Amino acid sequence: MSIQEYLDKMKEMIDELKAMSTALGLGNTGDEYKIIGELFTYKFLNDKLLYDFENREDKDEDFDEFVEFAGIYTAKMKKEHLIDNLFQKQNEDDFHKIFDNAFEEVNELNKDIYNIETASGKKKPLFEKLSVYIRDEGKEVELAKRAINILAKYKFNNIYDGGFDYFSTVFEYLIKDYNKDSGKYAEYFTPLFAGNIMADILYNDTPVSNVSVYDPAAGSGTLILALANKIGTDKCTIYSQDISQKSTQFLRINLILNKLVHSLPNVIEGNTLTKPEHKDGDELKKFDFIVSNPPFKMDFSNMIENLKANKYNRFFAGLPNIPKKDKNGMAVYETFLQHIIASLSKKGKASVVVPTGFASASSGIPKKIKKKLIDENMLRGIIHMPSNIFATTGTSVSILFIDKTKTDDRVMLMDASNLGTKVKLDDGQRTILSDDERTKIVTFFKEGKVEAEFSAIVSNNEIKESGYSIQAGQYVELKEEELDFDINERLSELSLALKQQIEQSKDLNKKLLDILGV
Template sequence: MSNTQINQEDINSAVWNACDTFRGVISADTYKDFVLTMLFLKYISDVYQDDYKKLVSQFGDNPELINAMMEKRRFVLPIGASFWDLFEQRSQPGNGQRIDQALHAIEEANGTKLQNVFQDISFNTDKLGQEKQKNDLLRHLLEDFGKDILNLSTERVGSLDVIGNAYEYLIKHFAAGSGKTAGEFYTPPEVSDLLATILEPVEGDQICDPACGSGSLLLKCGAMVRKNSGSKKYALFGQEAIGSTWALAKMNMFLHGEDNHRIEWGDTIRNPLLLDKDSNNLLHFDVVTANPPFSLDKWGHDDASSDPYSRFHRGIPPKTKGDYAFILHMIETLKPGTGRMAVVVPHGVLFRASSEGKIRQRLIEENLLDTVIGLPEKLFFGTGIPAAILIFKKHKTDDKVLFIDASREFKSGKNQNQLTPDNIQKIIDTYKDRETVEKYAYLASFDEIAENDFNLNIPRYVDTFEEEAEIDLAAVRTERIQLKNELQNLELEMEGYLKELGYE
């Protein structure tokens, strides 16, 4: 097998090709879970096999000793439950049952780390057809993942977020193929980098994403702590409403060795589950960040007035737009002293009136809003509209709000735009300097925002108007006369040529 470094494009391509096994048999939403679960199984099997071989080279062929040492590793792969065990038996009947048994054994062997992760994923399902068809489909799937290109040993993968990136890639392509927007908005990696850098999570922080998806944003924040302090003393918390996506987040945490995490499965607004076990109150965090669904309809409006956690005391968001429901929930989970948060929102959140306008005014009057960052359009897959980042802090050092208009600086793509490292660095530098920058940023006082009726529409504060150069009409007239004379001379010259050729 090849030991050269694998890149994400190779993984994405191989995973996409593996989807061919299921196309035309079951829906993309269903086979996405099969493909990503198989990717997880293949990855841990290759890493485990890689570790085993290293111990053999170090201690010799002593199965008892090596198995005892392997049991002390971060995760356990029971005998007979690896991808390669299943691959060897792929041509025999019972593939669906064997795969389910292997996943159950892995779940049992790893305790709370993978508890209930595979409860909603069964390869032994009638959705794949009758037994022979199902067995053939799963044989093809095993063969797709057994190819050399998908050797996912530690040396080849390096620091890649295999599950998270592949998940986002599949979400993107399933949405593109169906012509519909993705139900789960995924956060482009460069936006996750920007959020993690701005929030500056440090050693000892408790970090939460209440709409965590596959967990990639939480992983970026964890990586930022390790980068800045070299410490793994932090804790990750998340909640995800979609069961299969929650399972992917748990797999992602497992793959990255993030054992100090708590990821709950449920609806954050209707049923928040990140609660203190003693008081049953909402847990509070140092860092809260999310890219929640834009303007979610049916978010739980009818029960908001009787919310037991008093999250909506500043006002109840409109029935068909849940943006402020997520914002208010996040604010209520911030620690009083260190709490800081960043949330991705559609631009309507900045200026819509009625109940949203009143909530926005309360948040500004309480001096919680720190910064508004306008992002380019077509940055998020599934929607072409531009988004913004709102940064809130529990303890601010001034009563001003910084507006940054980063909407015009991006790398243009065919279907999607992208923030470059230079674009990101400019945003970060401007955010840290907290000063007005001509045509890019403006530090607004409370009075200025109040004069604008607490409307946060960025063009009201950052003037990006470019004056057109003055036109010298006299010079234009002189040039026009000159061109007219040149044309007249050319016509006379052409007429002479035509006469020479015998044309009148």
């Protein structure tokens, strides 16, 4: 079976799990994503274990020995936990308890690897009992039986060398129905192609080892996963924090899928602004690479007093005033952006999604942030993206690039807003970039190419003189329109037409005078 066929089968299994959830009255509930996510993850770990056992070096090693000495990339399970063995027990009394016990025992066997931490220090296991999601006790057994029949139906033992592009496609399909509320408070999912553009520009392909990658508003991890796979998952360690329980659960699955379980201890569920968890002593931890698509606007008025203490010297540009009315319109991205700048190492680089209005802002916090980036020669460039790139927000977005290793004063300003093709998707209209368009964006940015109405290279001084505007439209050259006619010939035609109009006017005047008897 080809990779594409396996991919289609995996999507088919996800669809069956969602249909099962709906049939049991769990569709569109807060628990549905947990059930689907946990069952999918259990299936992945089960089949990955069987794949690793089948391909073990020592063929004389039995299953129990193999599991005991397996590395962190292989889940520890006993034979009774395997899906095929659970399938054989589905007709036993209280089968749901057998399934629940399997989840709990697998949690215990893998707690040092798969547990993640909240800001309060609580450890959250990978799996919950399936039965906790059922309010109707009579349906507990039905859920367990339906679930095990779906999981046992599919075999994915030979897909585990598919790589990031493969599993990112699976992951996007897995969560597509559960990220529709993400635009207001947090981005649970950023389009993969946007993550790839950011990663391709941010990392210049110079071999590195043991570098740190951070996202303070990680969502489901698209951006950090794209960058980590660009750098090499064995050459970097991921750090993340996100206030959302849902997105942190998805991020954990994403890391497991993509061979980054060594970074799971660095995944924190909590409020980055009020209580950043990644620190070196009493100072913020500094990172080599930061990528982020933070929420743009939200009501964080209840955090302002806490943030005014500025414990970690993050908010050099200040904090917004609390409006009397529309508190949901507070620009929280400005606060995240200052946190990101403060979290960069001396040679750190960052790529951050911001509202395009940030580029032209002529006052307030945005201008102060741009002033620091320009005056300290940290701004590498900005790309204005097409509208509706992200399904969850209609706001025009740009991608900001910060580089503390810059040695010249050149800044790339790119207007890619006219690229892309608009398509109709389930969640509304979306703009999709072709492969050629994505390649053009990356190539022009990295090579400093200039094109009329698309890109410009400007100096720090030019930006200062313009009041720190980094709106590409102010700097890119306009295309000269090519005339499809001979200018001298056209002037002759216009001159002749004018003479004819003058003669006609004279005749008309003479007739009017004759009528009036003048």
